[in-house]
Amino acid sequence: MANQYFKPVFQQRGLALITAMLVVAVAATTAAYLGLDQQIWQRQSENFTDRAQAEVVRAGAQEWVITILAKDANESNSDDLTEDWARKLPPIPVEGGLVTGQIIDAQSKFNLNNLVRNNQPSPPDIGTFQHLLKTLLLDPNLSDSVIDWIDSDSNARPAGAEDIDYLQMKTPYRAANQPLQSVEELRLIRGFTPEMIEKLLPWVTALPQPTEINVNTAPQEILAAVFYTLPSSAVEQLYQQRPYKDQAKLTTKLQELAGGKTLPPVHIGVKSSYFEITIETLFGRYQRTTQALIQRGADKESIHAVWHSQRLPGWIVSTESKAGENPEKPAGGKI
């Protein structure tokens, strides 16, 4: 009862706090920029000002994300969807425009680079990916060509493809033989069509190294793919009873659910080091979506952007997201 009563108040406070943090971060960056360049700003055309202002606000919003993730690392040793960083902000008015941001745990998705660990195919991860492909009504054998694309050798797996296959194509190229840089790189891998990649985008990611899947943030579909040897009722229970505040609690729960059977050695955890952020700004007619991958290191000070990219407008204002729901991803970018 107490929990039910306090939850909305707690959520409002959390939202108010992160909103205030965003406004402060943006105001500080804008003030610094104005102090330096006020006269230049005044001479520029309206359009340029909107663009420049959007850029300043984007930089401020990125600072805001880093502050929130650092604060979270100080306050907890696990990551779950009840925490402040996980709240989707409504568009917030700042200095003549609108800004909004969202942080998603990248380790809530299946990291394609988990398929090869220490340059060896990883059977539990292959099982997860194949199960996910089946759920999406895609061919599970596609895992072979992804593994061949990542592993350093040139020996094709039964349903895979290596240099010898790619070099015979109309526009020849070679297999990367290294981890994927982005999910969009799947376009180069034999067997994948843009439609298939679009289907996979909400569920997979490509992180700079193999990672654990965070059981506290993963959608139920991902948990079903990870624990494909468990009955769906057990996965449902695992999902309903989270968050698990430490690895020991998760292990105890899994042992209970497995009922004496041995689970595959899956790579799972209760905290995350990689977060995907989306920052949307609207100034005048200038609308921009920035996406970035943020890495939070073991050292709480070491939070940085691994990459960031800008997307074409047309997404921010038109998408009304319901609370707790991820907005649909825009179409993939160029390779």
Ligand SMILES: [Ca+2]
């Ligand atoms: Ca946390």
Ligand SMILES: [Ca+2]
């Ligand atoms: Ca290879």
